[in-house]
Every structure is written in structure tokens, then in C-alpha cells.
Amino acid sequence: xxxxxxxxxxxxxxxxxxxxxxxxERWDARWQQDGTYHYDxxxxxxxxxxxxxxxxxxxxxxxxxxxxxxxxxDILVRYQRMRGRNIFYPMGWDDNGLPTERRVQNYYxxxxxxxxxxxEGLRLEPxxxxxxxxxPRQVSRANFIELCDLVTKEDEKAFKSLWTRLGLSVDWRxxxxxxxDHCRRVAQLSFRDLWEKGHAYTVxxxxxxxxxxxxxxxxxxxxxxxxxxxxxxxxxxxxGSDRGFVISTTRPELLPACVGVTAHPDDERYRxxxxxxxxxxxxxxxxxxxxxxxxxxxxGTGILMVCTFGDATDVQWWREEGLALRQLVGRDGxxxxxxxxxxxxxxxxxxxxxxxxGELAGKSVAAARTAVVEQLRQAEGSATGNGPPLRAExxxxxxxxxxxxxxxxxxEFVPTRQWFVRLLDQKEALLRKxxxxxxHPAHMEKRYADxxxxxxFDWGISRQRYFGVPIPVWYPLDADGRPDFDAPIVAAADVLxxxxxxxxxxxxxxxxxxxxGGFRADxxxxxxxxxxxxxxxxxSHWALDPERHATLFPADVRPQGQDIIRTWAFYTxxxxxxxxxxxxxxxxxxxxxxLDPDRKKMSKSKGNVITPMPLLEQYTADGVRYWAGSAxxxxxxxIDEKVFKVGKRLVTKIFNASKFVxxxxxxxxxxxxxxxxxxxxxxxxxxxQATKSFEAFDHAHALMETESFFWSRFTDTxxxxxxxxxxxxxxxxxxxxxxxVAALRLGLDVQLRLLAPFLPYVxxxxxxxxxxxxxxxASVHRAPWPDAESLAHVEPPAGDESFAAAVAALAxxxxxxxxxxxxxxxxxxxxxxxxxxxSLANLEPxxxxxxxxxxxxxxxxxxxxxxxxxxxxxxNPTFAEKR
RNA sequence: AGGCACGUAGCUCAGUGGCUAGAGCGCCGCCUUGACACGGCGGAGGUCGGCGGUUCGAGCCCGCCCGUGCCUACCA
Numbered sequence: 011x012x013x014x015x016x017x018x019x020x021x022x023x024x025x026x027x028x029x030x031x032x033x034x035e036r037w038d039a040r041w042q043q044d045g046t047y048h049y050d051x052x053x054x055x056x057x058x059x060x061x062x063x064x065x066x067x068x069x070x071x072x073x074x075x076x077x078x079x080x081x082x083x084d085i086l087v088r089y090q091r092m093r094g095r096n097i098f099y100p101m102g103w104d105d106n107g108l109p110t111e112r113r114v115q116n117y118y119x120x121x122x123x124x125x126x127x128x129x130e131g132l133r134l135e136p137x138x139x140x141x142x143x144x145x146p147r148q149v150s151r152a153n154f155i156e157l158c159d160l161v162t163k164e165d166e167k168a169f170k171s172l173w174t175r176l177g178l179s180v181d182w183r184x185x186x187x188x189x190x191d192h193c194r195r196v197a198q199l200s201f202r203d204l205w206e207k208g209h210a211y212t213v214x215x216x217x218x219x220x221x222x223x224x225x226x227x228x229x230x231x232x233x234x235x236x237x238x239x240x241x242x243x244x245x246x247x248x249x250g251s252d253r254g255f256v257i258s259t260t261r262p263e264l265l266p267a268c269v270g271v272t273a274h275p276d277d278e279r280y281r282x283x284x285x286x287x288x289x290x291x292x293x294x295x296x297x298x299x300x301x302x303x304x305x306x307x308x309x310g311t312g313i314l315m316v317c318t319f320g321d322a323t324d325v326q327w328w329r330e331e332g333l334a335l336r337q338l339v340g341r342d343g344x345x346x347x348x349x350x351x352x353x354x355x356x357x358x359x360x361x362x363x364x365x366x367x368g369e370l371a372g373k374s375v376a377a378a379r380t381a382v383v384e385q386l387r388q389a390e391g392s393a394t395g396n397g398p399p400l401r402a403e404x405x406x407x408x409x410x411x412x413x414x415x416x417x418x419x420x421x422e423f424v425p426t427r428q429w430f431v432r433l434l435d436q437k438e439a440l441l442r443k444x445x446x447x448x449x450h451p452a453h454m455e456k457r458y459a460d461x462x463x464x465x466x467f468d469w470g471i472s473r474q475r476y477f478g479v480p481i482p483v484w485y486p487l488d489a490d491g492r493p494d495f496d497a498p499i500v501a502a503a504d505v506l507x508x509x510x511x512x513x514x515x516x517x518x519x520x521x522x523x524x525x526x527g528g529f530r531a532d533x534x535x536x537x538x539x540x541x542x543x544x545x546x547x548x549x550s551h552w553a554l555d556p557e558r559h560a561t562l563f564p565a566d567v568r569p570q571g572q573d574i575i576r577t578w579a580f581y582t583x584x585x586x587x588x589x590x591x592x593x594x595x596x597x598x599x600x601x602x603x604x605l606d607p608d609r610k611k612m613s614k615s616k617g618n619v620i621t622p623m624p625l626l627e628q629y630t631a632d633g634v635r636y637w638a639g640s641a642x643x644x645x646x647x648x649i650d651e652k653v654f655k656v657g658k659r660l661v662t663k664i665f666n667a668s669k670f671v672x673x674x675x676x677x678x679x680x681x682x683x684x685x686x687x688x689x690x691x692x693x694x695x696x697x698x699q700a701t702k703s704f705e706a707f708d709h710a711h712a713l714m715e716t717e718s719f720f721w722s723r724f725t726d727t728x729x730x731x732x733x734x735x736x737x738x739x740x741x742x743x744x745x746x747x748x749x750x751v752a753a754l755r756l757g758l759d760v761q762l763r764l765l766a767p768f769l770p771y772v773x774x775x776x777x778x779x780x781x782x783x784x785x786x787x788a789s790v791h792r793a794p795w796p797d798a799e800s801l802a803h804v805e806p807p808a809g810d811e812s813f814a815a816a817v818a819a820l821a822x823x824x825x826x827x828x829x830x831x832x833x834x835x836x837x838x839x840x841x842x843x844x845x846x847x848x849s850l851a852n853l854e855p856x857x858x859x860x861x862x863x864x865x866x867x868x869x870x871x872x873x874x875x876x877x878x879x880x881x882x883x884x885x886n887p888t889f890a891e892k893r
Numbered sequence: 894a895g896g897c898a899c900g901u902a903g904c905u906c907a908g909u910g911g912c913u914a915g916a917g918c919g920c921c922g923c924c925u926u927g928a929c930a931c932g933g934c935g936g937a938g939g940u941c942g943g944c945g946g947u948u949c950g951a952g953c954c955c956g957c958c959c960g961u962g963c964c965u966a967c968c969a
Contacts, residue, residue, distance in 0.1 A: 027931075239968075259969055272969090305969080314969035321968050409968055420968085456897055457964060464965060572963075603963085640906085644898085646962070650905050652918045662931050670928030714907065718916070726933085733927080821934090828923060828935035835926035835933095 016751055018675035019780050028665040030630035033775045038174050046789050047091075047179040049098045051561070059095035060565040061087060062546045062595055063180070064578070065102030065188060068165040069109045072172055073619045074649065075571075079601035081638035083569040084178045085709045086599065088767035091179065092795035098562055100184030100549050101173065105162035107538040108223070108416055111477045114157050121146045122154035122476035124533040128512055129153055151476050152509055155189060158477045162187070172622060177631050177770045179791065186548060188541045189477070194507035197479040197541040199553045200585060201471075204431055205500050209588050210471075212429045212495055216318075216325045217470060219424035220414040221343025221375075225474040226428050227414045227421060228537055229467050230577045237411045237420075240404035241310060244386060246271065247289040249296050255280065255288075256401050258310030260409065262386065263345070263378040264317035266293050266367055269333040273313040275301035280313050290315075291399035292366050292385055293350060294358040300331055319423035321412075322466070339422045345378050347371045375422070427495060429472040429481060429534070433584060437462060443583050446593050450707040451644040454572060454600045458583075461576040469581070471537045478535030482508050484515040491526040499529065503553075543581035546594045565595040572600050572644070599707060602646040620649060632769040633657035639768045642710040660717060661772045664765065667725050668776035671758045674736045679748025681804045683735070684855035686753035688813035689728045690804040692719070693760055697796045700764050709767070716764045724757060727817045734862035756804075759785070760796045808855060811880070815852035816860050819843060819882045823864035826884040837890035840868035844883040847873040853882070 041047060049058075061083060066076060091097045115121060119137030128150045134157065149157070166187070173180060186193060204210040218227040239260040247254050257271070271288040273280035280299075287296040297315075304323060305314060316327045318335050327333065334354060340346045350367060351360025366385055370378045386400035412421045433440070440462045449455040472481060482501035485493035499515040501508045510531035514520050522528030544552070550562035564586070570578055579598060586594035606620070625634050636657025641647040681690060696719045703712035735743070736750040759781055766773040770791060777790035787793035794800075807813070826841065827834055845853070850871050853860065861869060867890075877883065 021928075024928095026929095234965095234967080237968090241969090257969070261968075310969055312969095316969085323969080410966085411968055451898090453897060460896065460965060576964085605962090645906095646899085648905070650918090652905065656905095656917060659931070663929070666929035666932085668928085673928080711907085714916085718907095722916095725929090729928085730933095737927085824934050831923050833924040833926065833934085835924080 014678050015675055016678055016748075016755070017780065017784070019669070019672040021669055021673040024669050024779070028662060028772065028775070030632065030661065030771060031627070033771050034175060034177070034631050037771055037774050038177070041179075041789070041791075042182070044788070046791055047097065047099065047181050049181045049184065050096050051558070053096040055561050057094070057096045058098060058561060059087070059090040060098040060546075060549075060562050060567075060595075061100070062549065062565040062568040062582075063100055063102060064570050065104040065186075065542065065545060066169055067107070067109060068103040068105040068162040068169065068187070069113055071619065072168065072622060073604075074622050074625070075604045076172070077176060077622045077625075077634060078604050078638045078641070078647070079569060079571060080173065080178060081176065081635050082599065082601050082641075082643065082709065083567075084176075085635075085639050085767045086567065086569075086704075086707070088179055088770065088791060089704045089709070089712075089795065091791060092763065092766065092793060094794060097179070097181070098184070098549070099180050100186065101170075101178075101180045101182065102185070102545060102548070103162065103166045103169070103187040104538065104542055105158065105166070105187050106189045106478045106535075106541065108475065110158050110162055111475065114154065114161050114477070115146070117161060118157055119144075119146050120149050120154065120157065122151055123148040124151045124476055124511055126150040126153075126511075132156070151480070151511060154476050159187075159189065162189075175626055175631055176622075177635065179770070184549065188538070188548075189479070191507055192551075193541055193544075193548050194479045195554070196544050196548050196552065197536060198482045198501065198506040198508065199503060200540070200544055200547070200589065201482065201536070202500055202503060202506075203553070203589055207588065209432050210429060211432065212427060212472075212498065214425060214427040214495075216328075216423040216425045217428050218412070218414075218421050218467075219341065219426065220417045221339075221341070221419055221422055222417060223414070223475070224341050226426060226470050226472060227417075228470045228539070229465070230469075230539070230580070231415050232412050232421065233415045234410040235413050236408055238406060239409050239411070240406045242383060242386070242404050243311070243401040244291060244315075245399045245401050246291060246315070248283060248299075249287040249289050251286075255283070255313055256311050257313055257315050259315060260407070261317070261320050261379070262382045263370070263375055264320050264338070265290060265315070265382055265386075266295075266345075266350075266363075266370065267317040267319075267336045267338040268293075268295065268297055268315045269318055269336055270297045270316040270327065270331060271299045271313060272302040272305050272316055272327065273299075274305045274307045275303065277305070277307045277312050283313075289358060292382075292389055293363040295350070295356060295363070296358060298331070298333070302327065322423070325423055335425070337425055339375060339424065341424055341426070343419060343422065344372055344374050345370050375419075428470050430468040430470055431584070431588070433465060433469050434467070436584065436587065437465060439587055440580075440584060443587050443593050447583070447595065448597045450597060450599045451642075454575065454598065454644060457572065457575045458579060461580060469537075469584070471540045472532075472534040473537055474533075475535050478538060479507070479541050480509045480511070481532045481534050481536060482506060482510060483532040484510050484518075484529045485532065487524070487526055487528050487530055489526050491524075493530050498532075539577050539581045542578060543585045546582065546586070547589070552589070564593055567597040567599055568595040569599045569601065572602070575600070597707070600644050602641065602644050605646055605648045625654060629654040629658045630661055630771070632661045632771050635768055635770075636660060636713075639713045640710055643707060657769075660720075661769060663721070663725060664762075664769070664772050665776060667720075667729065668758055668762070668779070670729070671754045672776070672780045674751045674754060676736065676748045676751040677744050679745045679752065681749050681753045681756065683746050683749040683753075683859075684807055684809075684812055685728075685731060685816055685859045686749045687805055688807035688809075688816070688856070689723070689753055689757060690801055691807050691810075692723055692813055693757055694798055694801045696723075697760060697764070697801070698798060701795070701797065712764070713768050716761065720761055720765070723813075723817075724761065727820065728757065728813075729754070731816055731820060731856075731859045731863045735859060753804075756801075760801070762790055763793055763796050766790045766793075809852055811849075811852040812856050814880060815849060815882075816856040818849075818880060819845075819853055819857075819860045820863050822882040822884045823860070823866065823887075826887045827889075830887065830889060832889050832892075836865065836892065838864060838866040839888045839890050840870075841866060841887040842870040842872050842885040844872040844874050844877060844885055845881065846875055846877050846879055849877070849880055849882065 241258045242262045350357040350363035357363040484499040550559040637653045700712040732750040
């Protein structure tokens with residue numbers, strides 16, 4: 011050896027405490043400036059790792075759930091980056107949809123009128139109190155979208171600053187918003203492709219309808235809510251007979267919309283009625299009585315009325331039995347004005363029917379219900395002539411009612427014209443694709459499969475909203491001005507994105523808009539999922555840049571929450587299937603829920619949302635990331651401040667231990683002492699385990715193993731054991747000292763790399779002190795992930811047990827000091843170590859380090875076969891006086 | 894009602910059929926040590942939800958039950 015000394019850190023140059031907030035700001039700026047997280051488009055697909063980042067709802071509130079799942083993704087990404095992968099990690103903003111619409115309507119006091127044309131240069135100020143009292147200003151869809159853009163830009167800033175503070179290693183050059191031109195183009199191209207392939211169709215049919223938003227809803231947006239209701243027992247008559255029967259209904263207001271009556275074919279009570287006609291009370295409408303397997307003899311009275319439309323089964327019966335259509339509930343949720351006795355509204359007593367219905371028309375569903383019940387109660391003479399048609403007072407029940415997930419009133423089935431994507435004929439293919447994808451945890455695939463198997467409707471993709479991607483379609487109008495829905499004009503690929511309200515279809519002129527013989531624009535927009543189901547293709551520039559698409563699609567991983575498996579994951583898989591018959595990504599990583607300390611799911615409606623910034627300030631970004639990183643994928647996790655605290659403690663410990671290790675200096679010598687070689691062997695096992703865990707998408711396990719090693723194998727043990735040797739000034743001890751300093755530094759280097767994906771700030775901070783220069787890797791986040799190979803230059807230890815023996819012997823000495831209630835720094839004048847001969851043999855090559863760490867002056871060894879293998883007992887210790 | 898997951902120390906969680914079931918926090922006691930008192934050392938703390946089965950051996954596998962969460966179904 012040349013006598014050259016290792017470079018070292020002047021501990022005086024390092025602040026006493028780690029200023030995390032300053033470090034976060036400094037490193038965020040530095041990473042941006044250096045392009046540390048930039049994607050390199052020149053590298054091939056095999057070296058690239060593509061993340062299909064969830065675009066957060068820009069107008070949504072920030073809460074801890076965001077931190078949780080996005081941190082999981084970032085940890086995985088940072089690991090892959092250190093493995094040498096070229097990371098494609100974009101960020102999108104999901105800004106179209108209802109939440110933004112509502113905010114913009116309030117903020118500017120405007121309403122969107124899709125029939126209007128774009129006003130160039132329209133600039134609005136936030137509405138004043140005076141303006142709010144006036145009628146809202148009507149603006150075109152394009153202007154409305156501009157306003158939405160303005161508002162969401164602010165929300166995006168808030169998210170971006172949170173993501174930056176949290177240390178997400180996103181490439182901010184790859185940013186998109188689901189309403190921007192590029193996303194609109196991709197969504198409309200998607201529609202074109204589906205139309206050309208025959209997967210998209212338009213039809214006028216009963217559809218799930220929200221009466222407040224006056225908008226169609228897809229199956230995936232429906233949720234059940236337990237609501238109070240009541241069974242109303244209502245007597246019906248039988249045509250040409252003095253018989254009657256009683257049905258039980260929870261929706262008496264639909265009585266005037268009754269178009270049939272059904273019971274189970276085997277039900278003895280009603281068998282003789284099949285084929286006859288029932289007569290409804292109050293309205294005296296004769297309706298067919300037919301048998302149906304779907305009627306449950308156990309429910310209610312076993313016989314029930316079929317209305318247009320009370321529920322999904324009514325829609326089915328209506329189709330299968332060819333029943334009449336009496337659509338009373340309108341798009342606004344109020345009963346329409348109709349006349350009984352007129353075409354399609356047969357009644358045996360039209361005058362009475364119209365008198366009664368006149369009291370209902372124009373009423374909301376709820377108000378009509380009250381009114382009908384009163385009529386049923388008051389009406390004279392039931393069919394059988396014994397009392398009013400309401401045979402008993404309503405019996406309250408609790409039952410599930412379908413709601414739009416963002417809605418306030420129950421959904422209705424209303425016949426409207428909508429666009430659909432055929433999915434029912436794709437179930438098998440969808441299930442196959444689901445099985446091709448690797449789900450983490452694996453059981454999440456079952457959720458997807460369950461949903462897919464339970465699919466009851468095709469995907470309704472048109473929405474009667476404004477802030478969304480317009481459906482790029484016009485309809486030709488015939489000589490009477492009626493649209494031909496069977497021959498839609500779909501905009502050509504090269505004019506996209508297009509708003510058909512402003513653009514004119516080929517072969518027409520603007521003057522022909524809405525004129526007989528002219529054309530009419532489709533005023534609707536796509537379901538927001540229609541766009542967000544394209545996030546992998548949005549990033550890869552599908553259908554626009556084949557070369558980029560080939561490099562970035564399919565993606566490697568889709569991180570997401572379990573609540574949107576049936577929407578985002580499902581629709582994304584469907585789109586990739588329908589467009590290119592491929593899977594959109596190889597892996598899905600599903601994060602669990604955040605639960606509040608009472609184990610309730612955190613949600614805005616429960617009011618138990620925790621905002622992340624105060625936690626970041628109190629526990630540092632690394633501390634918060636530690637909390638997220640310690641939770642496995644798919645496992646629901648309670649918010650527990652203890653865990654944040656532990657994370658912060660780990661950050662502090664890393665800071666202090668690094669300061670110590672890097673300030674040691676010695677002549678350069680190879681790692682040759684037994685304890686040092688034994689430590690490196692332990693380190694090597696850790697590297698193998700952590701790598702294996704990461705490869706299995708188990709970041710939490712990798713963190714646990716690394717953290718546990720750091721405390722119990724490094725700072726509490728190895729570091730204490732070599733401390734004295736690392737500072738030994740005796741020239742004869744130079745090789746041993748050099749070995750110690752080299753091993754300490756290697757140990758720190760490796761552990762910093764293993765912890766870097768979890769704790770990017772503190773690891774980068776201490777890395778920058780010395781290791782950046784020594785290793786030639788300016789950022790620990792671009793340094794290679796350690797592997798067994800990188801530790802192969804250190805000779806394996808002579809014995810497998812020497813490290814464990816050293817740790818156990820030191821623990822025994824520590825315990826002797828604790829028992830004697832003296833400090834760990836106290837010198838031991840003499841002691842006897844008793845252990846099995848084998849344990850003593852294991853201890854022999856590392857004994858000097860143990861005695862130095864225990865500050866033992868005189869010692870004796872006592873072989874004893876009676877001892878437990880691997881343990882040491884300290885006997886007759888005598889302690890020096892306190893210095 | 895069906896499905897999936899979970900149930901381990903006071904709390905939060907590890908645990909690959911194989912020694913006496915682990916960690917951290919919290920609790921108790923002790924220690925100013927030279928990287929760190931934002932620290933260290935030691936200790937107490939368990940019927941692994943219950944019952945049965947398979948096995949030489951079960952926290953782990955199988956069956957039933959109880960509890961929790963979620964998904965799906967349930968609107969007459």
C-alpha cells in the first residue's frame with residue numbers, strides 16, 4: 011500500500027441537525043436543473059420502463075391518499091432507474107368532467123350553451139356578488155372549456171408543488187391534461203377507430219339517467235345506497251271479472267306508467283290470470299298479465315306491476331314482452347303531461363284517468379308519490395268493491411336504490427339517444443386480457459374478472475355535459491329537418507380535434523347547419539373515462555407517432571387504486587383490446603385504502619380527510635414517504651403518526667451515522683479483517699433480499715429488511731464494533747484501520763443506495779458530501795443499484811458465524827452493564843465470557859473488536875458445553891470508576 | 894345473499910409446514926458515550942379470532958363458525 015489516505019469529511023462542516031425543509035427545496039431545484047429524471051427517447055424499448063401514471067382529478071382536494079399511492083409508484087420507479095432502466099414517468103391532469111364544470115359555473119357565474127358559437131378573445135373576471143344575482147352568462151362550449159382550463163391550471167399548480175415536495179421523480183417535460191388538444195385528438199381518434207371497426211353505435215333506448223344533471227350514466231358510475239322506502243299494497247282488477255289481486259310496490263307514482271303485470275309461471279295463486287288483462291286502479295288501464303321466471307313468489311305478494319320504467323328488469327320485460335311505452339318520468343325527473351284515452355294511453359275511463367293524472371303531471375317523482383298514495387287511499391271502490399285500492403298503510407322497508415355516484419336523486423331509466431361501445435360481446439376477450447396482466451397483489455385480478463363477468467350493459471359513452479371531449483359527429487338532416495342517426499358523419503382523422511358545433515362536415519356549408527337538407531352537430535361529449543382510458547396511448551402518441559408508440563406501449567406498470575378497477579383499469583384494458591388487441595400494460599400495482607385512526611376509509615364525504623402539507627412539514631418528505639413505503643401494495647393502512655415519527659427518526663439516524671462514517675480516515679487498505687469481511691457478507695445477503703423483494707413488487711419488504719439491517723447490523727453493532735479500530739493511531743494497526751474505514755464506507759454507500767428509493771432527500775444530501783465525487787455518480791438516484799457482483803472484491807469471512815458471535819458477545823457485555831446500572835461507556839476492568847467451545851471459536855477472530863467496543867481491559871474465556879449455542883454469558887464483571 | 898381479503902403483544906405490522914412466534918412504537922428501569930439525548934442499553938408484555946381435521950410437527954394447509962373491510966347482487 012502506498013500510504014495514501016482516504017479522503018474524509020470534516021465533521022465541523024456539517025450542521026449539527028439535518029434541515030430537511032431546506033434540503034428538499036435545494037434538491038428539487040437541483041434535480042430539475044440537472045435533468046436527473048429525464049426520459050431519453052434515444053434508448054431502445056428493452057431498456058425503457060414506462061409508467062402509466064394516474065392523472066389526478068385536478069379539481070379534487072389534496073389528501074393523504076394521493077401521497078400514499080403516488081409514493082408507492084415513485085419508490086418502484088426509483089428502483090428501476092437505479093437498475094439502469096430509462097424511465098418514462100409522465101404526469102397528467104384529469105381536468106374534464108363534472109367537478110370542474112361546477113366550479114367554473116360558480117366562479118364565473120356562467121352556463122354553457124353548446125348551441126352557441128365560439129367568441130374570440132372572451133375574457134371573464136370572477137363573478138361579483140351583484141353579477142351572481144343576475145342570470146348566468148351563456149357562453150359557447152369552446153369558451154366554457156377555456157374557462158375550465160384557467161381554473162384547473164391553478165389546481166394543477168397545487169398538485170405539482172405537492173408532488174415536487176414529496177420528491178416524485180416525474181419527468182415534468184411529459185405533462186398532459188385530459189382536455190388539452192393532444193388528448194382531445196387521441197380520444198376522438200379512438201372514437202373514429204371504434205366506429206370504423208363497428209364497436210361504436212348509437213341507439214335510442216332506455217338508459218340510466220340522472221334527473222338533476224340531466225345526463226346519461228354508465229354502469230360503472232352507478233352506486234347502490236341503502237334508502238328507506240315502503241311497500242304499498244295496491245289492488246288491481248281483472249278485466250271482465252269481479253276478481254282482484256294485490257300487488258306490492260315501492261314506486262306507486264309509476265302506477266300510471268304501468269304496462270303489464272307478471273307473476274311466476276308456477277305460482278298457483280295467479281296461474282289462471284295469465285293471458286287475461288289486469289285493470290289498474292285510478293287510471294283504469296287494461297294491461298296484459300304474463301308469466302315470468304324472473305318474478306319471485308316470495309317477494310311482496312308474488313305478483314307485480316311492470317312500468318316504463320321502474321328498474322332494469324322492467325326494461326327487460328318491456329323488450330321481451332313487447333309491452334307499450336308510457337314514459338312518464340321526463341329528463342328533468344318530473345311527470346310529463348300526457349292524455350289518457352289518446353294514442354298509446356288506453357283507459358277504460360279516460361275522464362277519470364285524466365282528472366287524476368292532472369293532479370300528478372309536472373310533479374317530481376317524490377311529490378307524485380305522495381299524491382298518488384293519497385289518491386289510492388281516497389278513491390272509492392276497489393276492483394272487488396271492498397274499500398279503497400290501497401289495501402293497507404305503507405309498510406316501511408330499507409332497500410338498495412341505484413344512484414349516480416355524484417348524484418343526489420335516484421337514477422331513472424329514460425329513453426334517449428346515446429352512443430355506446432359494444433362490450434357485452436367482448437367479455438371473454440376482456441377476461442383473457444385480464445389474465446395476461448400481472449396484478450399486484452395477485453388477487454386484485456379477481457375484482458376485475460368479477461366486474462367483467464357482471465357486465466350488464468354496453469358502455470354508454472355519450473354525456474349531456476359540456477366540459478369534455480366533443481363527440482366528433484354530425485347527422486344529415488332530411489327534407490323535413492329530421493336527423494338520420496343511421497348515417498352519422500364522423501370527422502376525418504386529419505381535422506381532429508374538432509368541435510362539431512363550430513366545424514362544418516365535408517360537403518356542407520355553415521349556412522346549412524340545422525336546416526332541412528343540411529346537417530346537425532352532435533351536442534354531446536364523451537364520458538371522461540373515454541379519454542382517461544387512453545392514458546397509455548396519450549403518452550405514447552398512438553395513431554400519431556408510430557415510432558414513439560412502439561417504444562412506449564404497452565406500458566410496464568399501471569399504478570392505481572382498487573376503487574377504480576371497474577372504471578379506469580377496465581376501460582383501459584377494453585380500449586387496448588378493441589384498438590390493437592393487446593394489453594395496455596404488463597403490471598398493475600394496486601395500492602390499498604388509507605384509513606383514519608378509527609379504521610374508516612378516508613373520504614371527503616365523511617369529513618375525515620387529512621391534508622398532507624402539515625405532515626410533510628412536521629415529519630419531512632422522507633418521513634412521510636417512509637410511512638407510505640412501509641405499507642404493502644393492496645393492503646389498507648391506518649394513518650398512524652407513530653410510523654411518520656419512526657420515519658423521521660430513521661432520517662436523522664442516517665444523517666448522523668453518515669457524518670460519522672464519512673469523517674473517518676485511514677491509509678487505503680483492502681477490506682481484510684475478519685469482522686469487516688463478515689459484515690460485508692451480511693451486507694451482501696441484504697442486497698440480495700432487497701432486490702428480490704423489489705422484483706416481486708414488494709417495496710415494503712425491501713424497506714423493512716434494509717431498515718432493520720441499518721439499525722441492528724450497522725449502527726447498533728458493526729459501527730460500534732469497529733469504531734475503536736477505525737481510529738487506532740498505532741502505525742502497526744494501519745492495515746486493520748484501513749480495512750475498517752473502507753468497510754464502513756462501503757456499508758454506508760450500499761445502504762444509501764438501497765434506501766434512496768424511499769428517502770430520496772436525506773440519501774442525496776449525505777451522498778453529496780463525499781460519495782458523489784468518489785463514485786463518479788453525481789446523484790445517488792442515478793447510481794447503480796447494488797448487486798452481489800459489486801461486493802465480490804471483498805474476500806468472504808473465514809467463518810460464517812463470526813459476525814453473529816461478535817454481536818452476541820457485545821450484547822452480553824452491554825447487558826452486564828445494564829444490570830450493574832452503569833453507562834455503556836464505562837470501562838470493564840475484567841470479566842469472564844462463558845460460552846460453548848464452538849461459540850468461543852467463532853468469537854476468536856473478532857474478539858479484539860468486541861473487547862474494544864465493550865471497553866474491556868482484562869478478560870477470560872470459559873468454555874462450557876452447558877451454554878446455549880451462540881450465546882455468551884458475562885461473569886464477574888468489575889467496572890472501572892467513572893471518569 | 895355470493896365473492897375476495899384480513900384477524901398475530903396495548904397500538905401499527907412482519908412471519909417461506911420445522912428450534913422457545915418477531916420488529917417498531919408505547920410502557921418500566923438504567924446510562925451523558927467520542928456520529929446521534931431528535932441518542933444508547935436492558936426488561937416486561939402472546940390461548941397467533943374460535944372449533945375440528947390433515948401431519949412426526951400447524952400462526953402457516955383443509956373444513957366449519959365468529960368478527961372486520963371491500964367488491965358484486967338485492968328497487969316489484
